[in-house]
Amino acid sequence: MIISSGKTVRLNRIFNPNDGRAVCVAADHGWMSDPTPNVLELRRILEQVVLGGADAVLVSYGTALRMGNFFHGKNSPALLIRADWMNMPRLGGSNVSNILPAVNFKKQATSTAKDALLVGASAITIYYFIGYSDEFEAINIEQAATFAKECRKVGLPLIIEPMAVGAPVTGVNITEILIASARIAAEIGADALKIPYTNDVMSFKKLVDEAGVPVLVLGGAKSDEPRDALELVDEAIRAGASGVVFGRNVTKARNPRGMVSDICALVHGNKTVNQILGIGAKKRGRLRPVAANCTGCQMCEFVCTHYHSSEYGQEKSRLRIEFKYKPNEPHTSKPIVCPLCEKCVEACKEGALTIGAEGYLVLEKERCNACGDCVDACPLHLVFLDDDKPILCDLCEGNPQCILWCKQRAIVLTEIKESKQHVS
């Protein structure tokens, strides 16, 4: 790819030249939606974001003027300026608070490429809305083309953010629209894209391949669990994305610094989500059922059996699905999983069962005399003897397969607080 010297130099401030990837944080929400705590406490949050090691931060022009100190120095994040404004979060139906609802969708160009260059920006970011109406898309294309021309003139990279919104956009066509919009944005002149994940690796890979310019995946609404956000990053990177632009998942996180640092470990450090969440490392986790999500498919039982015994079936599963039937009501199901209560460990007089340094149950087969005390001690009846050895949940040695395979997220991993840790 050949682009101007100015663009190359500035892109190198955003994308790490060693791996061509970038972890960017979007902190421009106050420009377009309600003054929520992450907007009001932006200075404190940005301090954390910088400490976390973000490669770039996206802010409005005004914020860049007020908080320019965060972008001083070689090791500071690169400054990205949001060069347009829109009122989509205020149209209703969005997942953010809305003090003053809007009826008509509006978008305005608010800064020029030259304005951004003069405040020291390394790129500008603009929206490209597709799907709302043909008229609105044409306005978006025209604005994007004007920005592209200006950016070429002044050597400033242009990041376009395609967003598929509007009545014609459905669950059926959104992936196809996003893939097309990514290419359209590149054809107009985007040097990089900020785009939603398509929810599967294959289609996102197609999007990345066909775009032909670096693709940064955005995080969207704050995920319920940090793991969900990290898994999105992991999948996008595996699909060929060049990094992320995460907003609310960072700025609304309890620990923005930690979140940025975790994302950096995924993007730049080639770590896995499990490694980052500390499964099999310092932090300890345990399985937690989310009964409301369980469909009773019993996939977890099959996966558990196959993973440990290479057998097909449910008999040797270390967890089970419990069904409840009530007359005239739909049946309900719930995963019964090992809560790591350690009753089995306490019951084992031989000391064959321990919680290992990595946080999961470990059986020393040589010490086990197959007395069955652990079987009796388990309040959930999840431990049983097979071939005179206890079968119990070892969290798949830190990589629980039931979690990986349960698409409904009916089983999640929750961290055990430090005070409860029991390291042998």
Place this chain on the structure above:
Amino acid sequence: MNINVGKNIRMSDFIDSKDNRSMLLDLTVTSSIGAQPGTENISETLKQYNTIFDGIILNPGQLEHHANLVGGKLRAAPLVRVDWTNAYRDKEFCLPAATVKRVSLSDGADALTLGASAAVATFLLGFGEDLESENIKSISLLARECYRLSLPLVVDIRPIGGNISADNYTGSIKLGASFMMEAGADALILPECEPETCKLIGMWATVPVIMRCDEVPTSEKAQRMLEAGMTGIVLSEKSLPVPGFDGKATALRSLLHQ
């Protein structure tokens, strides 16, 4: 038509001055409907075909990012498409167009900055008066700018609107060609039409006229086009995924420049 030296030099980048013939490839529909078969990886497409064609029509973003693969003495000259339209979004596209729009993507100065040998504008016909008048206005202004900048302006005539029928198709092509000559185009791209129409336009057009084809024409068909006064052929992206495209395109090149 009296065009200036700069235009002559740039025109000769994609219309061979020895035989006054040209073979072009148009890869710009992707700005409307995303990647199409054969254009998924634009870099690979350009590497594969940049020595077969005299010129390749690209969108501004693609030309900027792949300028190293076009131009110069041995490779196809870049021509830049300066507008965008959703007119190609039919029912097969994931988001069919309800209202046809056309907006400017680039201008003469930007095209020159990008290193283009010509600006290519689209003239849509058959979509109603509002779109047509805006289209006329924008091409007229572009023609003035291109004249000042010595940049050739190629106009791609597309009679594809709902008001076009079998009865007025040929007439619409003639109308479009006439309008665009009056507007100041330096070359025209026509859709496929009868040899008589080609001959008629070829006779009164004082600028090169190039025919758009969705598949590589047979040698007989190509010969007929040339005899009808056409300067050359523009192959659309639809021609790319056809088996044996490379061989057919190379053979067409030999025929055009023999």
